[in-house]
Amino acid sequence: MQNLTVLGTGVLGSQIIFQSAYAGKDVVAYDLSDEILAKLADRWEYLKAAYLRDLPDATPEKLDAAVARIRTSADLADAVKDADIVIEAVPERLDIKQQTWEDVAKVAPETTVFCTNSSTLLPSDIAPFTGRPEKFLALHFANEVWKFNTGEVMGHAGTDPQVFEQVAQFAEEIGMVPIRVRKEQPGYVLNSLLVPFLNAGAALFVKGVASPEDIDRTWKIATGAPSGPFEIFDVVGMMTPYNLGMSSSDPVQQEFAEILKRDYIDKGYLGKGSGRGFYTYE
Ligand code: NAD
Numbered sequence: 001m002q003n004l005t006v007l008g009t010g011v012l013g014s015q016i017i018f019q020s021a022y023a024g025k026d027v028v029a030y031d032l033s034d035e036i037l038a039k040l041a042d043r044w045e046y047l048k049a050a051y052l053r054d055l056p057d058a059t060p061e062k063l064d065a066a067v068a069r070i071r072t073s074a075d076l077a078d079a080v081k082d083a084d085i086v087i088e089a090v091p092e093r094l095d096i097k098q099q100t101w102e103d104v105a106k107v108a109p110e111t112t113v114f115c116t117n118s119s120t121l122l123p124s125d126i127a128p129f130t131g132r133p134e135k136f137l138a139l140h141f142a143n144e145v146w147k148f149n150t151g152e153v154m155g156h157a158g159t160d161p162q163v164f165e166q167v168a169q170f171a172e173e174i175g176m177v178p179i180r181v182r183k184e185q186p187g188y189v190l191n192s193l194l195v196p197f198l199n200a201g202a203a204l205f206v207k208g209v210a211s212p213e214d215i216d217r218t219w220k221i222a223t224g225a226p227s228g229p230f231e232i233f234d235v236v237g238m239m240t241p242y243n244l245g246m247s248s249s250d251p252v253q254q255e256f257a258e259i260l261k262r263d264y265i266d267k268g269y270l271g272k273g274s275g276r277g278f279y280t281y282e
Pocket of ligand 1: 013096100117120141
């Protein structure tokens with residue numbers, strides 16, 4: 001699978017595009033308008049700097065060659081006409097995903113494999129809208145794909161096992177470590193582990209059992225892990241745990257969301273990206 005089209009060029013879509021081009025794939029970046037696509041030039045500069053900083057074998061020449069392998073298009077039929085594989089990274093809303101796949105199904109070649117990067121929706125929720133459920137599955141990336149390079153491959157009951165393997169192979173070709181998720185599971189492997197872990201840290205803090213610093217310190221010293229839950233909250237940013245806490249039925253998680261709003265979000269402490277969260281950053 002040499003020709004990739006990515007639908008949606010936001011946080012994750014842009015990373016998938018750049019990483020795949022860096023690995024030698026020919027990539028078409030699709031988004032709703034040319035104005036949105038024009039912003040990608042700045043995004044490539046940001047990603048080039050990150051690759052040079054984080055990857056010892058990255059060179060300016062390799063990074064320029066990656067950008068040269070990317071074409072943009074705001075015309076869906078044009079964007080997918082040569083695609084061997086389409087990866088969708090549009091906003092995390094079922095109605096938008098379903099509509100997007102209905103539209104793609106009308107114009108993509110019959111042989112094209114379809115993948116969603118959805119974090120919380122299940123492939124079986126979307127498959128009926130793709131016109132080719134046997135060729136539809138999830139390929140889920142983690143934020144900062146060039147260094148946190150898991151590619152969780154997860155089908156639904158009707159996904160063709162050969163297509164599943166093809167996508168796992170593709171994930172490897174673009175520098176991911178393919179994780180074969182053998183059953184549909186909300187949160188895949190990663191978030192099935194991470195979310196309960198973060199909730200447990202939050203509960204210790206809300207109940208006044210220990211400070212964020214001591215909770216992180218305990219976890220790091222006793223297990224050798226590089227980060228504790230509150231350092232991870234800072235990287236994720238406060239808005240995601242806030243939204244999850246507000247929609248939780250657990251009163252402890254709701255209280256955590258209220259603390260996040262009052263003591264952090266309302267003061268502009270949004271996490272590492274803003275220079276301050278539970279910790280202060282340079
Ligand atoms: P984002 O909001 O940064 O980007 C979404 C992009 O989709 C925007 O460029 C927007 O213009 C475009 N878009 C909107 N409607 C569209 C449509 N109908 N057709 C094509 N493009 C459209 O979102 P994101 O954070 O990149 O998330 C995208 C997907 O990736 C979601 O499913 C999310 O669950 C998943 N994901 C996100 C992360 C993360 O850390 N942000 C990690 C893993 C997976």
